[in-house]
Amino acid sequence: MADRGSVTDTGDTTRAGAIDAHDMRRRVRELVAAHDPTTMEPVEFLGRRFDAGLAWVHFPVGAGGLGVSRALQQPVEDELIAAGAKPASGYRNPIGLGMGAPTIAAHGGDELKARLLRPLWTGGGDLVPAVQRAGRGVGPRGAGHPGRARR
Secondary structure, three states, X not given: OOOOOEXXXXXXXXXXXXXXXXXXXXXXXXXXXXXXXXXXXHHHHHHHXXXXXXXXXXXXXXXXXXXXXXXHHHHHHXXXXXXXXXXXXXXXXXXXXXXXXXXXXXXXXXXXXXXXXXXHHHOOOOHXXXXXXXXXXXXXXXXXXXXXXXX
């Protein structure tokens, strides 16, 4: 596993050249300056946040994150709330955000990440067709065996 730095008592991540809490706050300020969360539709702002790597900062670059310590998520949340953004709530999709997205980020291929993570984060779009395509060939009998629903 890659070294993502150590967390100090101030919440900063320390490592030569690493992204720290100050840099995270700067990134949020840049995002908010370009995309005002108080005037944008929430789904659109969440998408911009994802694209900036500020959705799940510990996720890989391009998958809603920056590949940094999870401890750096809190400075992002604090800065966004101070800027008037609505808090990103896991309650809007607790299974998708809490279990599905981390599994896809850790084990999914690039195409799957590109297709599913942003819609999971924003809650926008229709995920049912995307998830159905992702799950083809997977069923209760194991990989390659389609499942069947029965009444």
